[in-house]
Structure formats: C-alpha cells, structure tokens
Amino acid sequence: MDDVLRIKDLPDRIGETVTLRAWVEKTRSSGKIAFVVLRDGTGYLQCVVPKGEVDATVWEGVKTLAKETSVQVTGGVRADARSPGGVELGMRELEVIGESVDFPITPKEHGTTFLFEHRHLWLRSRRQGAIMKVRHEVIQAIRDFFYERDFCLVDTPLLTAAIGEEAGTLFETDYFDLGKAYLAQTGQLYLEAAAAALGKVYCFGPTFRAEKSKTRRHLTEFWMVEPEVAWYDSDANMGLQEDFVSYIVQRCLELRKPELELLERDTAPLEVIQPPFPRISYTDAVAKLQKHGQSIEWGRDLGAEDETTIATWYDKPVFVYNYPKEAKAFYMKLNPDDPRTVLCNDCLAPEGYGEIIGGSQREDDHDTLLARIREEGLPEDAYGWYLDLRKYGTFVHSGFGLGVERTVAWICGIPHVREAIAFPRQMHRIHP
C-alpha cells in the first residue's frame, strides 16, 4: 500500500534482504561489533554490524554516524524477540543521505525554553512522538464517536463578526471594508443554528483566547470539539459526555498501550473511566468545600484549587452542575427550579487535571434570552440571527465543549498542556 518500506513493516519481511531509509537515533560499538538504532517515525530498528562480516567502508561509515544522520541501509531482517518490533537488521550496506553535525538536542538535560525553541527537532524524541500519537488517537476517537452516532460535522467559522464569550480576550484582524473580525472562541452559537437544521451536529477546530495567562492549563490557540444536540436537556447532555469521555480513554488504552508505557503512564486510574460519572450540584460542592474549610462563597465561580479539591473526592471525572448564572455565560438556560442558577455542567478530570468540559442546556425562550443579552450589555444587533433560532420553532437543546490538549495531557499523564500540541502558542511563544 505504501510505496516506501517502513520499519513497522519489517516483521512481515523476516528472512528477506531489504533496503530502507531512516534516521540514526544512537550508535554504540565495541571493538568487534557495532549497533545502530534507527528511527523512521513508524518504529525503531536495531541494526547489527559485525566488523568481520561487512566491508571496511561500512564499518568505517558506522563510526561517523551522528544523531539524526539520515541513512539508507541494506541488510537481512532477522527475528529478535528482545527487540521492540520483534526484529533486527543485519546491516550489509550503508549510505549516508544527510549528515547531522551537532544536533542541538542531546541526551543531557535541556531547559524548557531551549526545548520549545527547538520544537521542530524536539518532536523527533521518543517521548514527544508518543504524545503526538496519543493525540492523534484521541482526535480520531472523537471523530469516530460522533460519526458512528450519526452526528453531522458542521465546521463553524473562525473569522467572526459576532462575539462568542468574553470580550477582552479576543484576537482581532482587519476584514476588508467590513471593519474588524474576531477569532472565534467557540463555534457554539453557529452550531445551535446547525442543530435546528440537522439535529445532531458537532464542530471541531482551533479556538483562540488572547488571555494573559501562564498557567499549565492554558494555550492561546487550542483545539476544541463541540457537539450540539436538538431535544437534549442538561441531563441527557451529561449522559453524552460520560459516554464520550469514556470512549476516548478506553480507545487510547486499547490502541496506544506502547505509547502510554513509554510515557510511564500508570494506566490504573484510566481503566476505571466508564459511565456513569458522579454528579454533584454546584451548591452541594460549595457546601462541602466550606465544610472542608475552603474559603468559597456561594455565587463565585470555582477556582482551579476548588476544582482540584472536588476532583479528589472521586476516582472518575465528576460533573459539577447548575452554577450560579452570574458565573456563567448568557446563553445558558435558567433553571426553572432555582432561577439563581443555570442548567449547566463542568466536567473535572481526576488526578488534578481540572476542567476538561464545559456544557449547558441553552436558553430556548426568546424573551428570556433577549433580557439576558441586555442584562450583560451585549450588542443586540449582533445577536439578531441567534435570537431567530428562538423565533422560528424554538427547541430544547444542549451541548458542550471538550478541550483536546487538556484531555491529551490527562491521558498521557503529563503536567503541562504545552506538550500536548505540536507547536504550542502561549502569550510569550509563537515561534517556531
């Protein structure tokens, strides 16, 4: 299927002589035998070079190989139970394709700044490669989950005239003769229109926050998946979330075991991630936090520390639901049983990874929504089309957004979201 032979394919070629191209990870040599470990992104391959059995040029050539030299090698594929892929190569020929003099990333410890300045090369390391493959799996799992359940993907625009959530944290750009455009913080409002058209929909793309934040949970550009479902209430919405998160985690456990092992991820806390997830109301959570001596007042949004504490009460992700309306966005449905609160939830990951999902039932009453828009001092004109959805056959509907980098960081067990994306964007980092 592939026009090029890859390391991953070698177990099918035992006994054959093959030629392949790859990069040198490392070499070691005694006086009589040398070992070259190659990598090509699909796997790692140990090549064995016995001095007495190869041409002198091959033996001399091996000695010149530096980390990340690209080479073409020819040799026999042999079964070797101790090797990761179950095979090794008896090298017979060696050709250097591209030299690599003083590759900047060495086995010694490097500082974070140095590593991120060399992110384009750092991605070649085993650890970073493993994280990228888990991310890849998480994202395909997300796509498959919704595809299998008949959600229609609807890509929402990134250049927007309307304002999604928090003004003041928006990137803006000039848009021809139409004034300013803003980089979307969410696709939700558009997606609500799509849900009325197509029933079950989702969008999945990069989103932006021009936040001056330096925490380990924030990026200025991150990927978010947002489903929106016609006729789902807040309760059904949480049901969808627990199915969804469990699906992603179990798929990674099933298909990315080698990567999680390489990352030394203890998978026991992930094995238990199965529906249902525990649920606690905001009000009960605050009471319990207060009982634990934490200084939080009813009405305030939960802070990172509060979230961490709540998460320690459970071994699964936990839903905290029905927050005070002041703490949440204008579009969330007022709780008919307690109009100080809205029908919403956050989902907090275990092990201190914090909020991975924010979701809510949406306000479906035209006049209530209009009043909320006015209360918040939002530009009414910009929301005319959004109000239309409540004017022409309004409908109960709910949805949520899951942050990909936080989810990947949690599954990989890495402390900072910046390693969960290939080229992270932070307030002090836009290069390379």
Add this chain to the structure above:
Amino acid sequence: MDDVLRIKDLPDRIGETVTLRAWVEKTRSSGKIAFVVLRDGTGYLQCVVPKGEVDATVWEGVKTLAKETSVQVTGGVRADARSPGGVELGMRELEVIGESVDFPITPKEHGTTFLFEHRHLWLRSRRQGAIMKVRHEVIQAIRDFFYERDFCLVDTPLLTAAIGEEAGTLFETDYFDLGKAYLAQTGQLYLEAAAAALGKVYCFGPTFRAEKSKTRRHLTEFWMVEPEVAWYDSDANMGLQEDFVSYIVQRCLELRKPELELLERDTAPLEVIQPPFPRISYTDAVAKLQKHGQSIEWGRDLGAEDETTIATWYDKPVFVYNYPKEAKAFYMKLNPDDPRTVLCNDCLAPEGYGEIIGGSQREDDHDTLLARIREEGLPEDAYGWYLDLRKYGTFVHSGFGLGVERTVAWICGIPHVREAIAFPRQMHRIHP
C-alpha cells in the same frame, strides 16, 4: 443509543405508538384529511391526520402549523412504501412547542444575498442539508483514509510568525508583546518538521487568504488537508493523490447516494474516478494549449481558463506536473533534469471544477533552499528552523494540499464553493 427518538429510527418501530419532536416542513389538507411533513435533521416524516379519527383540537391545531413550527407529535408508525424512509405516522396528538411566524425563506425564489444573510435558517432546506451531509462524509473519508494508512495527524498552528506563501494576502493580528501574528495559509512548513519526526503525517484545519477575489472558487477561510510523507518523491506523491481522491469520491457514491440524488447530481462522471489519473507535463500542456490557439506562453502560471481547457481533455482528474519555478513557491524541489522547472503538480478536477490539489516534492538541499529564499527576498531569519530540517539528516519528502470546499462543490455538482461550507467567509461577507 440516543436518548431521543429520531425520524431515522422509525423503520424499527413499525406498529408502535411513538412520540417525537421535530419541525414542520409543510402541510396540505383537503376537507377530510391533512398531511404534515416533519423534518428533524435525520429524515423527513409524513404524518397523516384524518379529520374523523382525531380530536377536534388536533385537527384545528394542524391548520395553524406554519413552516418551521416545532412540534411534539404522537401516533402510530406504519409501513408506507411510497415514503422516503418507508414509514408514515398516523398522528393522534399534537403539541406546538415553538411557533414560527413568517419564516423568511419561502418556496418562492430568493436572491443569493438574501439567502446568505439568512444562512442560519437556510441550512434547514433539503438542498443545503444534503450538501452539509456530503461535506461531512468527505471529511470523515479524509480522516479515515489517513488513519487507515498509518499517517499521524499533526495539527499545525494557525497563529504564525513565519510567512507561508504569499505575503500581501495575510490576515494579521497583534500578538501580546511579540508584534504581529499572521493567520496561516498552509501548515506545510511545520508539517515537514513533523514528517522528519513521524514519517507520514497530515494536518487538516482552516486556512486563510485575505485575497480580494470574488470568483466562485475562492473563500477567505477554507479547510485544507495536507499530508506530508518522508521518502516520497514527486511520482509517489501523485500516486498518493490519485488513491486519495478516488477514495473520497467512491465513499460518497457509496454512502451518500440519497443526498447526491436530492442534489440531482449526475453520478456517471464520478463513477469513473479511479486510479490511475492521467498526467501531462506543464510543458506539454502549454504546447497543446498553444496548438488549440490559446494565448499562453511557457513560463506563466496556468489561468482558470487554461485549467478548464486542459480538464476537458480527460474524463478523470488530471495531474499537470513540473511547472516553471517562477510560477511556484520557493520550497519546491528543482527538477534535476530541467532546472527551469520544479518537481510539483496540480490536480485539476473534471467538469470545470479546476484545481483541487497543489503538491510538490520539497527542496531537500540546504544550500539550494537558502539560495531560493534569498532569491525571493524572504526573511532568512524566519526560516532558520525550516532550514534546520535540511541540516540535520535531510530527506526526500513530498506532500500536497487538497481544498475541501472545492472538492465538496465538485462532488455535489454545485457551481460555487460558498454553498460547500456552513457559514462562508468572503471579502464582502462575514455575517452571520
């Protein structure tokens, strides 16, 4: 699996009494029997209301239903071979959930401007829904194609300091204390770094062109998928492209027949889309165009008209390869057999849909690439990390970019890319 009953599920419920919620598409009534067609995004359902068999309130209620009223109906599911889903509903109860007074989009003809100003409501039409579902299928096909072939997804940044292709058509934004950031026109340069790390990679996200263009092939924000493969030359790159395009088209033919029928797409020209695709060099294409009396000189890039003419020579997509280097980007590999040209290709869709892919082998020689960067007057500093890829184990590699909206427009047989995305962005349109 779903907490809510959808029209699509009804064929499994024949003989049962069900309750479901949906929107009114249309109604008609004789004196004694009324018909209500409902839609919920998963399908269409005809409800039959015989005056003599329902409560007077139901009969009166049906008369008040306007287009896009949201309703809850209860009734018996009956097999009906003439109905699209094979079932109809004998309505017994009716509850109006949300009224819909003077829905703006009526069966009469509307102008394009009017329809796009009401895009949030226009998406509810059968035609627009069908296009969205084909788009959805195209995108899942793209994801599955690469997943099945062991490509690793690597999301590349949208906020970039480096400049991808054409300066002057970039959207820019202030980026904290780091000066200007630009919205990416391609993920390719980053992806080349990822290909050295992971072998076979792809990115897939929105890209931006601040072009003052009003053609039917241009959007300012569009989705592009870009694979990049270590050790592929230009020839293997075209092989991948023909497999890829054929896979997408055949999958839509297999799984989206009802939608293509609704769009009145003649599928005969799509059935033949199978590898291999014809290939013609730029030089031969120009000679042939000249013979046909078209005024094109060797050295100039092909225009839309030239492309259309070339496409008429074939009934499949055609690769035009090895363009003059002046017509193409700096990173394309100089053709060793004719250094006036570069190892690249465009892929032109049949039926006048024009270029859907641009691809190339990349310049892998450090000094040649540096010379090209200087020749083009590009900022050398910004490309330091990109040059690193040729310094540390350089490698033959190739890749391409496929535009999603053009591909969807072609498969759907619609004349303009603006209908191939839910909320199109054009130089004069950023709302809703």
